[in-house]
Amino acid sequence: MPQPIPNTENSRNTDGRVARGEATRERVLDAAERCFASEGFEAVTIRQIARAAEVTLGVVSFHGGSKEDLFKTVLARRVATLDNLRKAALAAVRARGEITIRDVVEAYLTPYLDIASRGDAQWRAYAQLIARVASNDDYFPEVRELYDPTARIFIAELQRLRPGASAEELATVLTLTVASMLSIVASRARIAGLSGSGEIDPPISYRSKLIDFCTGGIEMVLPSD
């Protein structure tokens, strides 16, 4: 079941040679991803990233540029992969013919829950990083806009199912769906605390409850009649 997530990255130079520093560069980006995910942009230091990547200080700047560059690169390098998983999930349900609100919600949520629950620590870190970034408005604008194109695709899909809905209603329910999705990753500890069970379950185990919640919510805001 857990098949490897394809790496959409280009590790060759324009002339076809494998770049010598590419392995190091990835170690740096991976370390940055883990650090940013677990501590946030401001709290992380370049020295921390260097230590995590097991390289010296200068190497981080050499491969990652400034701290801000590094942050943007880390976020951008996986966007296409996640987007493609979502688009594929949407295409799959559309190919089946009749489509429902629940189908759209499912296609949007599942790939994210999936990568957030994988064995691969880097993808888990990326999922956590997204949750961190999206929940605060104050990151770099370029970062926020990374996820807009796919959001618009899903809004258009909802629009098709509920032609009477206003643009603001559609944007609102998608934003609430995204927030709910991210909170599963960001707040599992709180859920565990409030429910009394000490157990912190993987995000995917909340899948059906989350899909129910978002589907029910959207259908209540955008009634079909």
Place this chain on the structure above:
Amino acid sequence: MPQPIPNTENSRNTDGRVARGEATRERVLDAAERCFASEGFEAVTIRQIARAAEVTLGVVSFHGGSKEDLFKTVLARRVATLDNLRKAALAAVRARGEITIRDVVEAYLTPYLDIASRGDAQWRAYAQLIARVASNDDYFPEVRELYDPTARIFIAELQRLRPGASAEELATVLTLTVASMLSIVASRARIAGLSGSGEIDPPISYRSKLIDFCTGGIEMVLPSD
């Protein structure tokens, strides 16, 4: 309609005299509240807070202690007030007799949307700060636990309405409701961007959509039959 929010704070010494430095202390806490809300714990510097409060550097430490103390104090000083508004809203609907999921959701969400939309910049800042804090798991544990008692009260209320629901289901839907609520404050810019309208509306204007979404979501996860 917008009546002043009562100040639950104690500005007198034990002997009844008004503390001389109390006004300064509040200026410091107010400034810290605004700064933490708009930039987050790590990004804010003590010097920035001092400048915003129009006091010298040492005064911030004198009245606020360490940066971490200051942060906790800022969050803690308004918890009781917000909690009381929520409890009052819940008591009001319970007094009316029959109670629904929607009533419980409304009682939880409205006070927050209310303070987040008030003219008072300090309460708006506090609302924004809550959104920032709650969306990431990595703040000080004491902070996270500030909001648990009231959360448990509302969970108990839901439990009464849906006796068959498990503790984990209840904790999950409450957490998703909270996340949705906070995302309205934190992501209004994104909603505006995605809906095409340049306008950023006050949180309270999303009230009915938000209540619909959460009510529909909870009812889908916890069906009444």
Place this chain on the structure above:
DNA sequence: AAACTATCTGAACGTCCGTATAAAAAGTCA
């Protein structure tokens, strides 16, 4: 007025930050 306490000032402390860079090392190509 004198003694005392609370508050505030201004300056300093040691530490760590992000970034830059010269020189060494490693790899590539002629």
Place this chain on the structure above:
DNA sequence: TGACTTTTTATACGGACGTTCAGATAGTTT
């Protein structure tokens, strides 16, 4: 092999950070 490029090392820089504190000031009590 020797010239050339890419990568890595080690170190340094200026600045900002959180915190501390001796001393000045203002308010209170005796």
